[in-house]
Amino acid sequence: MPHLQYSGLNLSRDVDFTTMDHLGDNGCSCVILHVKKDKILCDIDDENISLSLSSYNKDSIQGEILFLGALDDRYYFVEAGTDGVQKDTQKYMSIRAVTQQLSSFESALAAYAKGLLEWHETHRFCPACGSANTLQQFGALRICTNESCRKESYPRINPAVIMLVEAEVGDQTKVLLAHHRHYRKGHYSTLAGYLSLGESLEDAVRREVWEETRVRVSNVQYCGSQPWSFSGSIMILFTAKAETTAIEPDGVEVIDARWFSRNEIIERKLFSSPDSASGYLIKAWLEKDADDCEEALKVDPSKG
Numbered sequence: 001m002p003h004l005q006y007s008g009l010n011l012s013r014d015v016d017f018t019t020m021d022h023l024g025d026n027g028c029s030c031v032i033l034h035v036k037k038d039k040i041l042c043d044i045d046d047e048n049i050s051l052s053l054s055s056y057n058k059d060s061i062q063g064e065i066l067f068l069g070a071l072d073d074r075y076y077f078v079e080a081g082t083d084g085v086q087k088d089t090q091k092y093m094s095i096r097a098v099t100q101q102l103s104s105f106e107s108a109l110a111a112y113a114k115g116l117l118e119w120h121e122t123h124r125f126c127p128a129c130g131s132a133n134t135l136q137q138f139g140a141l142r143i144c145t146n147e148s149c150r151k152e153s154y155p156r157i158n159p160a161v162i163m164l165v166e167a168e169v170g171d172q173t174k175v176l177l178a179h180h181r182h183y184r185k186g187h188y189s190t191l192a193g194y195l196s197l198g199e200s201l202e203d204a205v206r207r208e209v210w211e212e213t214r215v216r217v218s219n220v221q222y223c224g225s226q227p228w229s230f231s232g233s234i235m236i237l238f239t240a241k242a243e244t245t246a247i248e249p250d251g252v253e254v255i256d257a258r259w260f261s262r263n264e265i266i267e268r269k270l271f272s273s274p275d276s277a278s279g280y281l282i283k284a285w286l287e288k289d290a291d292d293c294e295e296a297l298k299v300d301p302s303k304g
C-alpha cells in the first residue's frame with residue numbers, strides 16, 4: 001500500500017518547558033528550525049539539501065519559539081524571523097519549492113512549521129476585544145493580555161474531505177476524477193472540499209461531489225487522514241460509491257470530470273503526485289485489484 005506523508009512527530013506536551021535548558025540532560029536534544037516568511041533555512045552541499053537544525057541555546061533565541069513535537073529523543077522547535085545563518089553552506093529557500101527536494105519527513109516538518117507560524121502571525125490580537133495576544137506554552141495557544149478578557153486562542157485546523165468515487169460504468173469499475181481550473185493541462189485528480197459548519201464529514205463528501213459534478217454518492221467510508229499544513233488543513237480521506245454516473249461539471253472549480261478505468265489511470269499516470277492524498281487514494285484503489293502492479297505504477301520522472 002502507498003503511505004500518507006506527514007511528519008509523524010509526537011506532539012505530546014508532557015515536557016517541562018520551564019526547564020528547557022535541562023531537556024538535553026537525559027540524552028535528548030533540542031533543535032531549532034529557522035523560518036522567514038515563506039522561506040526556511042537549509043544546508044546545501046553539492047548534491048543534497050536538508051533542513052538546517054541548530055541546537056537550542058537560550059541565549060541565542062531572539063524571537064518567538066514554537067514547539068513542534070518530538071521524535072527519536074529529539075525535540076523540534078521553530079523560531080520565526082531571526083537570521084539563523086551561521087555557515088556559507090546555509091541558505092533560506094522557498095518552502096514551497098524546497099519540499100520537492102527534501103526527504104518526506106523534512107518536507108512535512110517544513111510545511112508544519114510554516115503552517116503553525118502562519119497561525120501565530122495572524123493571531124497577534126484577541127478576536128474578542130482587539131488587545132494584544134501573548135504566546136503561551138511554546139505555541140500551544142495565545143492568551144489575551146486584557147485582564148477582563150483573557151480569551152484563549154488555539155491554532156486552528158481547517159478540515160477538508162477528499163474522496164475517491166467508484167462506479168460500475170459499462171462492464172468496468174471506474175473512478176471519478178476531475179480537472180480543476182488551476183490544474184496543468186491533462187491532469188485529473190480526486191474531488192475535495194472544505195467542511196462547512198454544522199455538517200458531518202459524510203455529508204460534506206456527498207455535497208462536494210454533487211456540487212462539483214452532479215453525481216450522487218452513498219456508502220461513504222473513512223480511510224485515513226493527512227495533515228496539509230500549508231493551508232492549516234487536514235485532509236480526511238474517503239471512498240464512496242456512485243448512485244448515478246451522468247456527470248455535469250460545475251464549470252467554476254471543475255472544468256471537466258470523467259470516469260477513468262484502471263488502464264487509463266496507469267497510461268496517463270494520474271496517480272503521480274506521490275505525497276498527495278489524491279495520489280494515495282488512486283494508488284490504493286489501483287493496488288486493491290492487483291497482485292503485482294509495482295512496475296506499472298512506477299513514475300517516469302521525465303514525464304512529470
Ligand SMILES: [Zn+2]
Nearest residue numbers: 126129144149
Ligand atoms: Zn481579549
